[in-house]
Amino acid sequence: MGRVSGDRQFRSADRLTMDTVDKATRSRIMSRVGQKDTGAEITLRSALHKAGFRYRVHDRRLPGSPDLVFPRFGAVIFVHGCYWHSHGCYRSTVPKSRHKFWTDKFQRNQSRDKRNIRLLLKSGWRVLTVWECVLLGKNAMPSHEVTRRVRTWLHGTDAQGQVSRKPTRGRNRDGLA
Ligand code: ZN
Numbered sequence: 001m002g003r004v005s006g007d008r009q010f011r012s013a014d015r016l017t018m019d020t021v022d023k024a025t026r027s028r029i030m031s032r033v034g035q036k037d038t039g040a041e042i043t044l045r046s047a048l049h050k051a052g053f054r055y056r057v058h059d060r061r062l063p064g065s066p067d068l069v070f071p072r073f074g075a076v077i078f079v080h081g082c083y084w085h086s087h088g089c090y091r092s093t094v095p096k097s098r099h100k101f102w103t104d105k106f107q108r109n110q111s112r113d114k115r116n117i118r119l120l121l122k123s124g125w126r127v128l129t130v131w132e133c134v135l136l137g138k139n140a141m142p143s144h145e146v147t148r149r150v151r152t153w154l155h156g157t158d159a160q161g162q163v164s165r166k167p168t169r170g171r172n173r174d175g176l177a
Contacts, residue, residue, distance in 0.1 A: 040132040041079040047143040064116030073154045075126040082132045089133045130163040
């Protein structure tokens with residue numbers, strides 16, 4: 001690259017700062033991985049509870065500890081954070097710095113999601129994924145609309161479904177469905 005040493009020094013100092021910032025940001029964000037009772041989840045739970053649905057939460061005996069379990073319907077619901085689960089919507093951008101670290105991490109999350117869904121389906125569960133962006137933020141659906149979609153799916157026969165605004169694209173182009 002033929003850089004002069006001053007430039008190189010600047011670059012490594014710059015990199016050091018970036019790493020420090022990243023480490024702080026990363027541990028803050030990492031501490032949220034696998035966090036339960038997120039805002040999105042509470043929103044969905046209270047809407048469904050008001051609509052008369054009863055469910056178990058965070059059943060650790062099942063693959064991926066589904067957020068809501070409806071034994072009567074033989075169904076589980078995952079409330080997926082768009083960022084961690086690579087929805088492909090406006091809430092799921094990949095950080096510019098340490099790009100590879102993040103893409104790898106997101107890919108592992110996606111593989112884990114797919115594996116959990118596969119295992120659940122194999123043991124006869126029906127699996128619905130409700131994306132965070134339909135519950136929170138600028139594209140959120142009215143809660144009665146989310147409830148209507150979940151109710152329709154629960155009473156239906158589809159083994160798998162999603163409550164999402166748009167078909168997923170971007171880094172989750174495979175989709176989870
Ligand atoms: Zn989303």
